[in-house]
Amino acid sequence: MDETESGRTVRIYPLTRIPGRADIQILFSHNEEVEEARFRVLKSRKLENIVRGMPCSYAPLILSRSCASCGLMHALASSIAIEQACGVQVPPAAKALRELVSSLFFASTHITNMLYFMLPDYALPMSDSKVRNVFGIYNVEPEIISRIARVQSSFVKAISKVAGKSINSSFFIPGGVSTGVDEKLVSDLFLLEGLKEDLGEILNFLRTLLKGCSSVMDAGRPLRGFYFGVTDDDYPSFCGDSLTFASFSGEEKITLDKSHFISAIKNTQSEWTCAESISVGEYAPALTGALARANLGFDSASFAGAESSKCFEIWGHPFSRDSLSILAKGLEVIRAWERAIEIIKSESIVGEEVFVPFSFSQGTGCSIVESPAGVIVHEVALDDEGFIRDYRIATPLDFNYQMLNECLSNVARDVVSGIDIDDKESMRLMLCVRALNSCMV
Amino acid sequence: MMFVSTAEFTSCCGCLSSLLEVGEPLVSLLSEHSVSFSELVDFQDISPSDVTIVWGCIGDEEDERIANEVSRMSKKIIAAGSCAVYGGISARMQQLPSKERVPSSLSRFEPVDAYIPVDLYVPGCPPPGRILFEALKGTLEDYTPIHYDYTVCSECKRKCEKKHTGRWFKRNERIPVEGICFLDQGFLCMGPVTRGGCHASCTSRGAACIGCRGPSDTVLLSHLHSLYSDMLHYISISTTGKRAKPEKTLEEYIDLLYLFTLRDPVTKERPRERLPRTKEEK
Numbered sequence: 001m002d003e004t005e006s007g008r009t010v011r012i013y014p015l016t017r018i019p020g021r022a023d024i025q026i027l028f029s030h031n032e033e034v035e036e037a038r039f040r041v042l043k044s045r046k047l048e049n050i051v052r053g054m055p056c057s058y059a060p061l062i063l064s065r066s067c068a069s070c071g072l073m074h075a076l077a078s079s080i081a082i083e084q085a086c087g088v089q090v091p092p093a094a095k096a097l098r099e100l101v102s103s104l105f106f107a108s109t110h111i112t113n114m115l116y117f118m119l120p121d122y123a124l125p126m127s128d129s130k131v132r133n134v135f136g137i138y139n140v141e142p143e144i145i146s147r148i149a150r151v152q153s154s155f156v157k158a159i160s161k162v163a164g165k166s167i168n169s170s171f172f173i174p175g176g177v178s179t180g181v182d183e184k185l186v187s188d189l190f191l192l193e194g195l196k197e198d199l200g201e202i203l204n205f206l207r208t209l210l211k212g213c214s215s216v217m218d219a220g221r222p223l224r225g226f227y228f229g230v231t232d233d234d235y236p237s238f239c240g241d242s243l244t245f246a247s248f249s250g251e252e253k254i255t256l257d258k259s260h261f262i263s264a265i266k267n268t269q270s271e272w273t274c275a276e277s278i279s280v281g282e283y284a285p286a287l288t289g290a291l292a293r294a295n296l297g298f299d300s301a302s303f304a305g306a307e308s309s310k311c312f313e314i315w316g317h318p319f320s321r322d323s324l325s326i327l328a329k330g331l332e333v334i335r336a337w338e339r340a341i342e343i344i345k346s347e348s349i350v351g352e353e354v355f356v357p358f359s360f361s362q363g364t365g366c367s368i369v370e371s372p373a374g375v376i377v378h379e380v381a382l383d384d385e386g387f388i389r390d391y392r393i394a395t396p397l398d399f400n401y402q403m404l405n406e407c408l409s410n411v412a413r414d415v416v417s418g419i420d421i422d423d424k425e426s427m428r429l430m431l432c433v434r435a436l437n438s439c440m441v
Numbered sequence: 442m443m444f445v446s447t448a449e450f451t452s453c454c455g456c457l458s459s460l461l462e463v464g465e466p467l468v469s470l471l472s473e474h475s476v477s478f479s480e481l482v483d484f485q486d487i488s489p490s491d492v493t494i495v496w497g498c499i500g501d502e503e504d505e506r507i508a509n510e511v512s513r514m515s516k517k518i519i520a521a522g523s524c525a526v527y528g529g530i531s532a533r534m535q536q537l538p539s540k541e542r543v544p545s546s547l548s549r550f551e552p553v554d555a556y557i558p559v560d561l562y563v564p565g566c567p568p569p570g571r572i573l574f575e576a577l578k579g580t581l582e583d584y585t586p587i588h589y590d591y592t593v594c595s596e597c598k599r600k601c602e603k604k605h606t607g608r609w610f611k612r613n614e615r616i617p618v619e620g621i622c623f624l625d626q627g628f629l630c631m632g633p634v635t636r637g638g639c640h641a642s643c644t645s646r647g648a649a650c651i652g653c654r655g656p657s658d659t660v661l662l663s664h665l666h667s668l669y670s671d672m673l674h675y676i677s678i679s680t681t682g683k684r685a686k687p688e689k690t691l692e693e694y695i696d697l698l699y700l701f702t703l704r705d706p707v708t709k710e711r712p713r714e715r716l717p718r719t720k721e722e723k
Binding site: 016018021042043045047049050054057065066067068112115120129133134139145146149156160162165167170171173177179423427 | 465534
């Protein structure tokens with residue numbers, strides 16, 4: 001605890017059940033009331049700094065290692081940015097394979113995140129911190145943990161079959177994908193169809209947990225500001241043509257094309273963390289990620305759309321509590337699975353041509369794609385031999401930073417009763433971080 | 442029951458994700474033991490542990506402090522992933538001016554054994570989950586996990602005739618033929634110098650090996666301990682044409698060759714090794 005002229009500062013460190021190293025600072029007034037809570041990222045490698053001067057073909061390989069939670073999507077974003085800089089059009093089968101692998105990756109990442117990081121807050125909210133983890137849940141409810149882990153394993157195997165590796169795969173390359181799929185592989189992928197019942201059960205489990213979790217659900221105030229995501233025909237998409245913003249207060253949706261979105265981006269470097277904060281024009285604060293995408297809504301004719309409607313009936317639309325993020329992830333797993341099955345059935349992934357050879361040329365490229373944690377932007381400038389002159393990345397954390405800190409401050413004002421922060425109070429604050437940002441490395 | 446723990450230094454958390462992909466066998470194994478500190482549980486205060494898996498390289502003073510504490514409290518330490526074993530991709534940050542590092546206190550980017558003793562190395566970016574899991578299980582149950590002393594080529598099903606023409610291609614220029622060795626077709630592939638165990642997962646899906654499992658035993662036990670030298674030797678003996686000198690070709694790929702090791706392959710003696718050129722030298 002630090003004491004300054006303006007009051008006292010208490011630090012919660014290290015944060016647990018999150019990837020990366022971060023802390024929470026709580027600033028108290030002299031009469032021990034919470035003034036503000038700050039989420040501080042303590043480390044960010046910014047791998048884009050090391051790709052400058054390298055051949056651009058290395059960028060997807062290196063930048064996929066920026067963050068495991070979003071790795072494959074960084075590789076995709078990097079490949080698309082380079083393609084744009086070089087004027088490359090990717091074959092349809094490659095696009096379909098990219099979407100298939102991205103869908104499977106979303107499902108796998110969300111399940112890993114839910115199972116190991118988020119679930120203990122909801123399944124064991126009143127338990128001692130020593131048992132509040134996935135192993136603690138496994139000891140009392142082994143069936144559901146086994147079920148979730150089995151589903152996770154199915155997605156991981158499917159990614160590995162198509163992309164070689166499930167993490168840091170070299171499958172997405174500028175010009176397309178590294179190889180196609182044959183009929184045998186496609187028939188193997190059809191096994192994923194059998195997951196429907198498991199996915200429905202997992203969602204039911206999440207709904208049951210949330211209904212019984214008032215201590216977690218009631219803290220803080222509803223989120224204010226905007227949520228947004230990449231969209232195609234108004235629905236969330238991995239790399240659609242536009243970005244849709246909507247307000248938590250329920251005003252009409254606004255759709256921006258990509259160039260307007262990029263020109264509206266404004267970076268601010270915070271004095272108290274190494275992370276940058278990005279705002280988009282007048283849409284501030286704005287949230288990206290699973291909660292935002294679920295709020296934007298899935299096709300009502302789809303399984304995920306129908307399940308979303310049931311959830312909105314209970315908790316209202318839009319989801320405006322950080323604690324509903326786990327439900328949004330559950331819904332998105334279903335949507336990702338459903339989309340993967342649609343692609344497999346459409347046979348659009350079976351095609352001779354999955355890569356187009358091309359020459360490097362001087363130019364700039366920009367890509368905007370969705371990752372499990374939210375929107376990522378890659379901007380690249382190449383010289384005429386294909387070497388990288390400049391590279392910039394905007395991450396979901398950058399976009400969410402303002403919203404996350406506002407939410408954290410609200411939760412802190414609501415649950416923290418004094419400078420001696422107890423386990424339950426710190427747990428609730430960390431839940432806010434886990435809910436609104438699942439990647440911070 | 443034993444005490445197990447994990448500690449993360451400067452990393453992308455890919456190694457943790459890889460281990461978590463093991464799923465139920467991992468949860469079941471760790472439920473039989475006690476997790477003393479980890480990012481998977483709500484207590485990270487470093488306490489006595491029988492086995493600790495560490496991932497990431499040592500990036501700053503805080504990493505060094507944690508590493509020393511972990512070393513003091515743990516009976517055995519497993520270094521998982523290329524960053525922990527070699528410095529990994531992060532090690533390239535060493536070549537950047539400090540103003541480009543975030544935060545600027547990140548300055549070291551060294552493998553873990555530069556600071557503390559390591560009992561078992563599990564390289565990979567990330568290591569396959571099953572290998573990481575076996576390393577953990579073997580250490581807990583006191584058996585020796587498999588040592589993958591063969592190369593990626595040993596697991597690769599592509600046909601190799603060592604008939605490279607001496608003409609080289611970049612991946613953007615042409616489509617590799619399925620089923621034929623990448624090197625035979627003139628694409629740089631690091632399979633001959635890279636540790637196996639990955640089931641050649643990249644080459645089986647149309648991507649040349651980029652060496653993420655680190656140097657093979659052959660490289661580490663060779664006279665020069667050098668990826669460059671061994672790769673050069675392999676290309677020389679498998680090239681039938683004389684169109685281009687392999688040294689010149691490898692110069693172009695030097696960043697790729699040392700993507701995960703920067704300069705120091707894994708032996709404790711810190712062997713002589715060819716350094717990649719710095720930006721200024723280029």
